[in-house]
Amino acid sequence: METKCKICGEKIEVAEDSMAGELLECPSCGMSYEITSINGNTVSIKNAENVGEDWGE
């Protein structure tokens, strides 16, 4: 499986046995992502640095 970096568009390899909540790192720009869901071969990611800060206050 694979997904795309939101910043630079580089392809990010995702292991076949990955699960939601695992962290990924873009090999090109180093941006950290967290897997939010996996649906078939579609891997959804979010910026890992924003964890805990996106819920509003």
Ligand SMILES: [Zn+2]
């Ligand atoms: Zn990148």
